[in-house]
Amino acid sequence: MIKRLLSYFFVFFAFNTIAQNVKPILVIHGGAGTISKANLTPEQEKEYHFVLNQALEAGMKILQNGGTSLNAVEASIKIMEDSPLFNAGKGSVFTSEGKNEMDAAIMDGKTLKAGSVAGVTTIKNPISCAKTIMQKSEHVMLIGKGAESFAKEQGLELVDPSYFYTDERYKQLKKAKEIEEKNKKGSGKIDVWKDYKFGTVGAVALDKYGNLAAGTSTGGMTNKKFNRVGDAPIIGAGTYANNKSCAVSGTGWGEFFIRTVVGHDISALVEYKNYSVKKAGEVVIKKVSDLGGDGGVIILDSKGNFSMPFNTEGMYRGYIKANGESKTFIYK
């Protein structure tokens, strides 16, 4: 009996020692696209770095205080959703009808639980709605009005759709429509206007318990039609996390990310072929390129190795380690 108790104690002790040895880390992105020095003023660059750092610090604070990767991912993404700089939450782009329709997803690498929301127009922080769906419902994905009813029932912060209006994004819609008019593209086609296709935000984190999480949030594509949904809320495409392999959040031309099942494909290469996160990311971004798509991903494994590959001109991105060391980047 005492022997058995001792062995339980040993297992408990060993587990906690291992768990406590994991050094938390957080990696974020704020979208990939035609981001070049020519397009950004030094002031704009500074603003982006500032908010990226705010997002990193908000997430790391949670991790340093013993919080979960899931909560860190949510906190980081909320900062970016609340900023007008990124195409998510407050800064979401406009649909063809002049609305802001948002998608988001979150996934817990330990339990493989996930939550996802698409086509919502009144939820201030779609990432929090995704987390609540994961934790408080038996569903994974809710869309449109139904998702909003759920959010209301759960007491999440709802806002008037006008909250998401920003002059900058509205100008982009007008410009996209002008180009569309010129192109005279047929119906059902989107305007593939590189500058305004991207801007999704995302985060991946590893907590001190050794658990991974991933989250992604987006306003989608400027001038999108027909309630189009991209890869962000698709578990396995724009968002995926699994302690056995890695956590992934994507940003890019959603249609190609869905067809390539980017998140799960990276995870499968790590788990089944023992690829490093670096190699897996490169291989899968090449698959996206080969189909004609573009974008980037952030990847983090349960040992804290991370990678941030992209095939566009730039990607807003950064990382922060448990010792506070952090760095943010915009260009290649």
Added chain:
Amino acid sequence: MIKRLLSYFFVFFAFNTIAQNVKPILVIHGGAGTISKANLTPEQEKEYHFVLNQALEAGMKILQNGGTSLNAVEASIKIMEDSPLFNAGKGSVFTSEGKNEMDAAIMDGKTLKAGSVAGVTTIKNPISCAKTIMQKSEHVMLIGKGAESFAKEQGLELVDPSYFYTDERYKQLKKAKEIEEKNKKGSGKIDVWKDYKFGTVGAVALDKYGNLAAGTSTGGMTNKKFNRVGDAPIIGAGTYANNKSCAVSGTGWGEFFIRTVVGHDISALVEYKNYSVKKAGEVVIKKVSDLGGDGGVIILDSKGNFSMPFNTEGMYRGYIKANGESKTFIYK
């Protein structure tokens, strides 16, 4: 010059010989669940076998006439959507609000192009809408009213929502609500009532050109709330096709199929670990079981090997080969 022409001719000839040697095959399912001899009368059994055979023959006719796997998959699924027996199209189950909200997806294994639709209430054949999204738009996934506007623009057949009313399904909703009332479950929870969780339809096919395709269509879960979306329209979860590996269509408890990324995980095990479709299917259905979910899949590789694993009492299913040999099944 003549040498080069000859070599072109040889390559052309060799390619066509190989291509013509591929023997088309089609595999379908009409849902997995608590399907036991005790639940079905001999007449009902006969009806299911009859419609499954109709679906197999409709698809094989296309394949035998040199049609594509994509068109065969659509044709088979349309037969099941038009039948009140299956939980898709005409026979869709009711939501908590007494509506019929349908999801569907289709994928082309050659090009990795895909189309997907969720939460539609007026499209007679959601699988055809998914195919049209794939072929006529630059999007993959459209939802709700937007998807319906697109369908209208494309001239697809729209019906009044009352078309989807059937007494049988309405009785199931009433029964589900009675049980829910008894359970007094909290809001945001679904009633996990095994008998009425399943019934999704799907098809996977290989055409004489060696190309795979997969499609899935569903009315979702009886008594579903908040515009819940299941795995059927999620590329990589309920629907996936890739000539390099296999085509997959799933049926079951959608939430667990999404979290397991069932379709792409089976494909990854075939491509990255050289698993047979049989082994890959067993491994992934076991993952679904381990999480607490249930259901089944049909899997077909580009050599014509197929598998139909499930962990429920039964699954409506069948296959048909190029020589006309076919078989349909209900129980284990």
